[in-house]
Amino acid sequence: MKGFTLIEVLVAIGILALMAVLSWRGLDGMTRSQAQTQQRMDEVQTLQTGLAQWSADLDAMLLQPQGKAIEWDGLVLRLTRRSSSADAEGLLVVGWTRRVIDGTGYWLRWQSPPVRSRAALASAWQQAGLWAQNPGDEAKRREVTITPLEQWQIFYFRNDAWSNPQSSAGATLPTLPASGASGAVVASSSEPIPDGVRLVLTLPPGQALSGTLTRDWVRSTLGGGKS
Numbered sequence: 001m002k003g004f005t006l007i008e009v010l011v012a013i014g015i016l017a018l019m020a021v022l023s024w025r026g027l028d029g030m031t032r033s034q035a036q037t038q039q040r041m042d043e044v045q046t047l048q049t050g051l052a053q054w055s056a057d058l059d060a061m062l063l064q065p066q067g068k069a070i071e072w073d074g075l076v077l078r079l080t081r082r083s084s085s086a087d088a089e090g091l092l093v094v095g096w097t098r099r100v101i102d103g104t105g106y107w108l109r110w111q112s113p114p115v116r117s118r119a120a121l122a123s124a125w126q127q128a129g130l131w132a133q134n135p136g137d138e139a140k141r142r143e144v145t146i147t148p149l150e151q152w153q154i155f156y157f158r159n160d161a162w163s164n165p166q167s168s169a170g171a172t173l174p175t176l177p178a179s180g181a182s183g184a185v186v187a188s189s190s191e192p193i194p195d196g197v198r199l200v201l202t203l204p205p206g207q208a209l210s211g212t213l214t215r216d217w218v219r220s221t222l223g224g225g226k227s
Helices: 006-059 118-133 168-172
Strands: 070-072 076-082 091-101 104-111 143-148 151-158 161-163 196-203 211-218
Touching: 006 076, 006 091, 006 104, 006 143, 006 196, 006 211, 076 118, 091 118, 104 118
Parallel strands: none
Antiparallel strands: 070 076, 076 091, 091 104, 104 143, 151 161, 151 196, 196 211
């Protein structure tokens, strides 16, 4: 019985090697595609979670006597909100800002421990501002990185128009009642909550979602929606 020649064996080995390389490239391409798809899905889900948290924070805003429920200073948006757990845990101060980390801008959220006194509330409010400017290690442990972000803008809906939150337009707004320690409604001379808050995010290219994204929040006590 005639066997294979050396050339035939080498040709067969070469063909098998070529088939193996082509198969590997196909599998590698599928693996890379799956990894990219999963990364895109994770990016979208993270952004959706961040936007849901943004809305939840605004929905839970609580106006305190002689205090502020929300304030935007051009760097950080701070707000006072109810705890998502039991009311007995106290209030929370939340901060949202954009910070450049290793050359990339990110959208971040910070949350204070529960506060139960006016002094603690004022301190947490100040800490939120300091966190946005120059965060220490302790403040960084209380922050969450949401998504890469090129820039962002905030607008308030006041007097039937969207305006810059830092303008004086809000001075003529009616003041909402605030909840006292016992849950009763008490009078307040605090700055009012705007009728709506518009969030405009500019997402960088290369992400699952890029470009300008606008999210409007409307105060639930209003009779109709604003857009």
